[in-house]
Amino acid sequence: MIQMFHVTKAYPxxxxxxxxxxxxxxxxxxxxxxxxxxxxxSTLLKLMFLAERPSKGQILIAGxxxxxxxxxxxxxxxxxxxVVFQDFKLLPTRTVAENVGFTLDVLGVTREEVRERSVKMxxxxxxxxxxxxxxxxxxxxEQQRVSLARALVNDPAMLLADEPTGNLDPALTVEIMDLLxxxxxxxxxxIVATHDAxxxxxxxxxxxxxxxxxxxxxxxxxxAAKLMAHDQ
Numbered sequence: 001m002i003q004m005f006h007v008t009k010a011y012p013x014x015x016x017x018x019x020x021x022x023x024x025x026x027x028x029x030x031x032x033x034x035x036x037x038x039x040x041x042s043t044l045l046k047l048m049f050l051a052e053r054p055s056k057g058q059i060l061i062a063g064x065x066x067x068x069x070x071x072x073x074x075x076x077x078x079x080x081x082x083v084v085f086q087d088f089k090l091l092p093t094r095t096v097a098e099n100v101g102f103t104l105d106v107l108g109v110t111r112e113e114v115r116e117r118s119v120k121m122x123x124x125x126x127x128x129x130x131x132x133x134x135x136x137x138x139x140x141x142e143q144q145r146v147s148l149a150r151a152l153v154n155d156p157a158m159l160l161a162d163e164p165t166g167n168l169d170p171a172l173t174v175e176i177m178d179l180l181x182x183x184x185x186x187x188x189x190x191i192v193a194t195h196d197a198x199x200x201x202x203x204x205x206x207x208x209x210x211x212x213x214x215x216x217x218x219x220x221x222x223x224a225a226k227l228m229a230h231d232q
Contacts, residue, residue, distance in 0.1 A: 001027045001158060001189045002048060009043055009213075017043045018213040021057070026193065030184040032200050033193040035210035041193040044210070045160050048191065049081055051072045062157065069075040079107070082188075086163040088143045090126075090135040091170035097122065100150045107154070121149040125179060140171035148179060158189040165196065173204075177203060179189030 004023040010016040025031055033041050046052040047059060050066055059066045060082070069077060101109075101118035101180050109117075122128045125145040131132040135143055144164060151159055161221045162181065177199060184190040196198070200207050209217040 001025055001029070001062060003058075004047075004060045005060075007047070007054045007059060009040075009096055010055045012092065016055070016213055018047075018054075018210075021213075021215055023208070023215065025189065028184065028187050028189055030181065030190045030194070031204075032205055032207040032223070033210070034195065034200065034207060035216075037195075039210040040213040042162055045083075045162055045191070045193060048158075049083055050077060050161055057163065067090060068224040077152045077232040079103075079154055080157045082154070082156040083160040084144075084147050084151045084159065084164045086166045088135075088147045090143060090146060091135050092134065094135075095132050096127065096135055096138070096146050099146055100153050101133055102150065103154050118149075118152055121153045122146075124152075125149045140167055141169075141175060144168060144172070144176055145179070148176070148183075151186075156188065159183060159191070161190070161192045163193055163195070165199070170222075172201065174202075192196060 002025040004021050004024065007018060007021040008009055008016050009018040021044070033044065035041055043052065047054060048061065050069070053067065058092065061077070064077070089170075091102065094102070097118045100121055101114040104114045104117060119128055119131055122131055125148055127145055127149070128141060130138065130142065138146065148164075159180070164180070165176050168176065173196070180190055180192065182201065207217070207219055208215060209219075214223060
């Protein structure tokens with residue numbers, strides 16, 4: 001699904017954020033991305049989402065070299081990538097269902113189909129009964145589930161989640177993580193950036209650790225969690 005070859009990302013006047021990164025994530029894998037603040041996790045996700053381009057190296061997503069992709073083609077490629085943010089990024093002036101269906105609106109899907117697919121996805125995350133309320137009336141956990149539904153409504157091949165449980169209590173954290181595991185079980189590649197060692201130990205998924213923009217470990221479960229101990 002994702003291959004990176006000697007990828008470096010640097011901004012003018014600053015040290016590289018990512019340096020000589022080589023990475024291979026297969027179709028339908030679940031991967032945690034971890035490391036201390038400033039390690040380059042968010043930048044790596046931006047490269048995967050085509051929000052940034054590498055300064056050096058090559059990135060292949062589903063076999064396509066994104067360095068050769070025209071700017072005009074990026075929105076089309078992003079249709080296969082869902083993104084979940086820590087701060088939800090829901091539109092307060094739209095209902096829950098309208099937030100979920102926003103991407104479909106942009107793609108020109110009919111109003112009837114947008115509604116049908118949005119409600120179906122809300123049902124999947126347990127929020128069908130909240131379809132017509134304002135997101136401002138939802139709890140933090142509910143807002144994150146809406147964000148997840150919005151990311152999945154277009155049935156993407158890949159889901160990127162940047163600290164999706166960072167603002168949630170432990171019970172809601174497990175709830176969101178279980179939803180992400182369910183999404184992965186259905187065939188979607190899932191990549192989750194997190195600082196939470198307990199999640200990494202609990203779910204025992206492949207874990208990639210970044211330090212100073214370099215990939216320093218590729219491990220699982222308790223071993224990966226122990227590598228994070230000095231970050232806490």
